[in-house]
Amino acid sequence: xxxxxxxxxxxxxxxxxxxxxxxxxxxxxxxxxxxxxxxxxxxxxxxxxxxxxxxxxxxxxxxxxxxxxxxxxxxxxxxxxxxxxxxxxxxxxxxxxxxxxxxxxxxxxxxxxxxxxxxxxxxxxxxxxxx
Amino acid sequence: xxxxxxxxxxxxxxxxxxxxxxxxxxxxxxxxxxxxxxxxxxxxxxxxxxxxxxxxxxxxxxxxxxxxxxxxxxxxxxxxxxxxxxxxxxxxxxxxxxxxxxxxxxxxxxxxxxxxxxxxxxxxxxxxxxxxxxxxxxxxxxxxxxxxxxxxxxxxxxxxxxxxxxxxxxxxxxxxxxxxxxxxxxxxxxxxxxxxxxxxxxxxxxxxxxxxxxxxxxxxxxxxxxxxxxxxxxxxxxxxxxxxxxxxxxxxxxxxxxxxxxxxxxxxxxxxxxxxx
Ligand code: SF4
Ligand code: SF4
Numbered sequence: 001x002x003x004x005x006x007x008x009x010x011x012x013x014x015x016x017x018x019x020x021x022x023x024x025x026x027x028x029x030x031x032x033x034x035x036x037x038x039x040x041x042x043x044x045x046x047x048x049x050x051x052x053x054x055x056x057x058x059x060x061x062x063x064x065x066x067x068x069x070x071x072x073x074x075x076x077x078x079x080x081x082x083x084x085x086x087x088x089x090x091x092x093x094x095x096x097x098x099x100x101x102x103x104x105x106x107x108x109x110x111x112x113x114x115x116x117x118x119x120x121x122x123x124x125x126x127x128x129x130x131x
Numbered sequence: 132x133x134x135x136x137x138x139x140x141x142x143x144x145x146x147x148x149x150x151x152x153x154x155x156x157x158x159x160x161x162x163x164x165x166x167x168x169x170x171x172x173x174x175x176x177x178x179x180x181x182x183x184x185x186x187x188x189x190x191x192x193x194x195x196x197x198x199x200x201x202x203x204x205x206x207x208x209x210x211x212x213x214x215x216x217x218x219x220x221x222x223x224x225x226x227x228x229x230x231x232x233x234x235x236x237x238x239x240x241x242x243x244x245x246x247x248x249x250x251x252x253x254x255x256x257x258x259x260x261x262x263x264x265x266x267x268x269x270x271x272x273x274x275x276x277x278x279x280x281x282x283x284x285x286x287x288x289x290x291x292x293x294x295x296x297x298x299x300x301x302x303x304x305x306x307x308x309x310x311x312x313x314x315x316x317x318x319x320x321x322x323x324x325x326x327x328x329x330x331x332x333x334x335x336x337x338x339x340x341x342x343x344x345x346x347x348x349x350x351x352x353x354x355x356x357x358x359x360x361x362x363x364x365x366x367x368x369x370x371x372x373x374x375x376x377x378x379x380x381x382x383x384x385x386x387x388x389x390x391x392x393x394x395x396x397x398x399x400x401x402x403x404x405x406x407x408x
Binding site: 007009010014015016017018020030031033034035036037038039040041042043044045047048049050051052054055056058059060062063064071072073074075076077078079081082098119120121 | 137138139141156157160161164165166167168169170171172173174175176177178179180181183184185233235236238239240242244245246247248275278279298300301302303305308309310311
């Protein structure tokens with residue numbers, strides 16, 4: 001599931017209020033973003049923003065393709081939904097800093113293609129499971 | 132703390148025409164994120180999120196302060212040429228207060244997030260939670276309504292969801308942390324406990340008061356009550372599985388209050404499940 005999406009926006013989550021994302025991974029990803037010369041958005045903690053239903057999540061979810069460096073795609077999708085700011089599954093790629101190395105996250109962030117990977121109802125819970 | 136639909140301060144680190152690059156870019160952005168702000172760094176030909184009604188502060192090393200037009204929110208522009216990253220963070224914090232943007236860091240964002248791709252709207256979570264975290268919307272769909280009532284580090288309601296549809300993104304392990312739900316997980320996640328059997332306040336009370344005295348009083352008073360013993364077993368099972376932290380058990384309300392809240396939650400769930408008419 002890969003499509004060409006030139007210049008998707010980049011969003012980095014610092015997971016400020018928990019230690020679930022390895023420190024060295026988020027530090028290295030943020031460092032490479034800062035060194036890249038490219039534009040990006042960074043938020044302190046998507047969970048905290050979702051809990052406050054921060055309208056900023058609408059700004060971050062809307063308007064086209066986006067790559068998000070945070071945690072599990074299913075969790076990120078749920079957080080945006082909770083803030084009434086649904087991500088478009090066709091044009092969103094979530095990079096999981098809990099499981100990927102910093103190099104892998106950055107390679108996907110800076111790649112020109114976008115591999116949409118936000119789960120949908122069909123992919124999460126098939127209504128007609130294969131026999 | 133009451134959570135409201137409040138907006139984080141958007142800090143735009145502007146490095147473009149009319150503003151020199153920041154010498155301490157990484158340190159500055161890190162300091163801003165550690166204080167809870169949302170940061171936009173401009174540069175190159177990649178788009179950033181559009182301007183909106185959020186309180187916004189533009190930082191730059193300006194030879195001359197630029198004009199920004201077409202914005203609806205309160206905007207501030209600040210020259211940071213002579214400031215180091217810690218000083219910049221202080222300036223930003225005072226602007227946040229001045230513009231009335233959301234405060235950060237007073238609460239660990241720990242709350243359930245529902246995976247609606249899995250949820251069947253069965254209301255088990257609503258019946259189970261004693262703290263009024265869950266509610267229903269106008270269409271009687273389950274919703275997380277009072278996130279800040281949730282007990283930090285307690286993922287117990289995710290254990291009672293038969294569909295493994297409740298996530299706590301900051302939890303240590305999958306699938307509760309949002310990892311993919313496997314069939315094996317689904318079997319494991321089903322605690323197969325009778326929810327109504329868990330809602331006896333006396334059991335919580337016993338767990339809360341673990342002293343020998345409390346235990347002996349409990350057993351004298353309650354040994355004959357088979358149903359209660361069953362509730363006790365269920366709750367102890369949940370607690371022992373490591374999912375209910377001792378601090379949470381210690382902070383539970385009185386048995387009477389628990390019984391009242393349990394009845395309230397059950398009534399809400401019953402009402403939500405009644406046919407619309
Ligand atoms: S969305 Fe994921 S990475 Fe971001 S704050 Fe929440 S748990 Fe952490
Ligand atoms: S227990 Fe699970 S499936 Fe049932 S309403 Fe709650 S989240 Fe949905």
